[in-house]
Amino acid sequence: MSRSAVDGWRPSAVQLERESYRRRQTVRSAAIAAASTLVVLGVVGGLVVSSPGWERVHETYFDAGKAVDSFPAVLAGLWMNVKIMVISAVAIVVVSLTIAVMRTTRGPIAFPLRLIGTMYVDVFRGLPLLLVIFLLGFGGPALDLSGLPRSALFWGCASLVLSYSAYVAEVFRAGIESVHTSQRLAGRALGLTYAQTLRHVVLPQAWRRVLPALMNDLVSLQKDSGLIAVLGTVIDAIRAAQIETAKDFNYTPYVVAGFLFICLTVPMARLTDWFARKQGFHGAGGMM
Amino acid sequence: MSEPTSETVLEMAGVRKAFGANVVLSGVDLTVDRGECVVLIGASGSGKSTLLRCANLLETVDDGVITFEGEDITDPRVNGDEVRSRMGLVFQSYNLFPHLSVLGNVTLALRKVHGVSSAEADQRGLAMLDRVGLAEKSKARPDDLSGGQQQRVAIARALVANPRLMLLDEVTSALDPELVGEVLDLLSDLKSEGVTMVLNTHEMGFARDVADTVCFLHDGVVHETGTPAQVIGDPQQERTRAFLSRIRA
Ligand SMILES: Nc1ncnc2c1ncn2[C@@H]1O[C@H](COP(=O)(O)OP(=O)(O)OP(=O)(O)O)[C@@H](O)[C@H]1O
Ligand SMILES: [Mg+2]
Numbered sequence: 001m002s003r004s005a006v007d008g009w010r011p012s013a014v015q016l017e018r019e020s021y022r023r024r025q026t027v028r029s030a031a032i033a034a035a036s037t038l039v040v041l042g043v044v045g046g047l048v049v050s051s052p053g054w055e056r057v058h059e060t061y062f063d064a065g066k067a068v069d070s071f072p073a074v075l076a077g078l079w080m081n082v083k084i085m086v087i088s089a090v091a092i093v094v095v096s097l098t099i100a101v102m103r104t105t106r107g108p109i110a111f112p113l114r115l116i117g118t119m120y121v122d123v124f125r126g127l128p129l130l131l132v133i134f135l136l137g138f139g140g141p142a143l144d145l146s147g148l149p150r151s152a153l154f155w156g157c158a159s160l161v162l163s164y165s166a167y168v169a170e171v172f173r174a175g176i177e178s179v180h181t182s183q184r185l186a187g188r189a190l191g192l193t194y195a196q197t198l199r200h201v202v203l204p205q206a207w208r209r210v211l212p213a214l215m216n217d218l219v220s221l222q223k224d225s226g227l228i229a230v231l232g233t234v235i236d237a238i239r240a241a242q243i244e245t246a247k248d249f250n251y252t253p254y255v256v257a258g259f260l261f262i263c264l265t266v267p268m269a270r271l272t273d274w275f276a277r278k279q280g281f282h283g284a285g286g287m288m
Numbered sequence: 289m290s291e292p293t294s295e296t297v298l299e300m301a302g303v304r305k306a307f308g309a310n311v312v313l314s315g316v317d318l319t320v321d322r323g324e325c326v327v328l329i330g331a332s333g334s335g336k337s338t339l340l341r342c343a344n345l346l347e348t349v350d351d352g353v354i355t356f357e358g359e360d361i362t363d364p365r366v367n368g369d370e371v372r373s374r375m376g377l378v379f380q381s382y383n384l385f386p387h388l389s390v391l392g393n394v395t396l397a398l399r400k401v402h403g404v405s406s407a408e409a410d411q412r413g414l415a416m417l418d419r420v421g422l423a424e425k426s427k428a429r430p431d432d433l434s435g436g437q438q439q440r441v442a443i444a445r446a447l448v449a450n451p452r453l454m455l456l457d458e459v460t461s462a463l464d465p466e467l468v469g470e471v472l473d474l475l476s477d478l479k480s481e482g483v484t485m486v487l488n489t490h491e492m493g494f495a496r497d498v499a500d501t502v503c504f505l506h507d508g509v510v511h512e513t514g515t516p517a518q519v520i521g522d523p524q525q526e527r528t529r530a531f532l533s534r535i536r537a
Binding site: 182183185186187188189190191192193196200201204205208 | 344346369370372373374375376377379381383384385386387388396397400401402445446449
């Protein structure tokens with residue numbers, strides 16, 4: 001394969017030698033990594049399997065037949081988790097952005113906005129998510145508010161949104177405050193209003209900086225969507241596994257559910273890593 | 289006090305600005321006529337940047353009156369955003385928006401403040417970039433430009449909406465010496481096109497060439513004012529002489 005640049009550059013012999021050395025090094029590193037991983041996994045696996053209780057654990061948690069039987073139900077439940085996650089995530093972005101903007105306003109007129117924003121964050125960051133789900137999941141429908149659904153699904157999602165928005169609002173706020181004041185001044189000097197400066201100058205920069213942190217929260221939300229299972233009437237992956245388990249007290253469905261959750265979050269986590277790395281090189285972080 | 293003519297663009301009278309106990313401007317009087325280039329000189333910390341920010345309403349004055357195009361803009365009922373949209377301010381540190389392209393920077397105010405359609409804004413933006421010699425960089429990100437190029441984009445951004453007054457705050461002091469020339473040349477061109485300007489600079493040679501009026505700021509007031517030949521060439525005040533000899537040394 002011959003390489004040539006616009007200016008007719010061809011790599012010199014020295015450069016070609018350097019490149020082939022680097023390729024050999026890459027192959028060698030990969031081989032070493034693979035070998036050491038196999039050794040570690042072998043040792044750990046050997047220890048687990050040779051432990052005295054392994055026989056019983058194997059039966060109740062890793063029953064292949066039970067796994068196959070329960071798989072469709074748990075997978076259907078997981079689809080519910082995905083739906084909960086997507087809908088909640090959209091609502092969380094809207095609510096948290098509003099709170100973050102409220103908390104970063106200036107001037108005495110906006111004091112009530114800052115106060116409400118701060119109180120909201122304080123309350124919902126302090127309450128354990130499980131508690132919010134219990135309170136709203138059972139209490140929400142009982143309120144019988146006109147115009148709002150009474151389903152456990154709705155109130156479960158509402159709990160996730162309220163709780164997560166408090167955290168995500170703080171992420172957004174940190175992002176907004178990380179944009180240097182000179183950027184706001186430049187916006188205002190052009191005649192943009194406060195709101196226009198926020199919309200066209202500050203938020204686009206803040207957004208880029210906090211995206212890796214937000215994606216991390218999204219991975220977390222994906223798992224926490226399973227907590228809605230405690231309401232009993234929303235059949236998500238965990239609730240489905242619980243139902244399957246109750247048939248014969250074999251816990252394999254829980255392992256299946258755990259495995260499926262990991263399958264769901266791993267790509268998300270890799271995407272987050274990739275994005276964070278990309279930001280590291282090309283982000284707006286180091287520009288001031 | 290003389291009656292301002294219809295040709296007066298900006299008039300400051302008795303402008304005071306303090307930050308806590310630090311009285312930066314204690315009573316500044318300044319008049320800028322249409323097409324005039326006023327150069328502010330003065331020691332570091334004498335309040336040159338503060339004066340420009342007050343004129344642009346980015347700082348609220350503590351006392352005094354600023355009249356812009358016949359309107360008292362220090363009146364609290366005045367819409368500051370609207371006033372700022374008729375002025376152009378260029379910062380020492382460029383302050384370009386890193387998330388927008390060069391053209392995006394130049395056209396943002398046209399699109400969002402002046403209600404110009406995207407197509408027309410792009411056309412005017414490109415013409416302005418061509419004017420500052422950077423048409424081929426329109427798609428680049430500000431961070432990929434040299435300092436002198438960034439500052440020329442910042443000037444284009446401030447100039448594109450045809451401001452009645454350009455305020456330039458030490459636009460060359462962050463630049464490497466070999467890049468200063470390209471920005472000063474651009475300012476000389478603007479001056480000969482009749483753009484009304486107030487600028488701060490430490491470049492005395494440039495001030496001599498381009499200024500119609502030089503104002504020496506000291507102790508919170510305009511201590512000495514006149515043509516460059518008078519103020520820089522033959523200063524009457526002791527303080528002015530001391531300042532000039534210090535920066536020439
Ligand atoms: N936002 C602010 N808050 C408090 N003090 C300020 C603020 N801006 C300026 N000052 C003070 O006002 C004084 C004048 O500052 P200014 O930036 O106007 O000076 P300058 O003449 O532009 O100086 P330089 O030539 O170094 O740019 C300084 O003492 C500075 O510390
Ligand atoms: Mg200054």
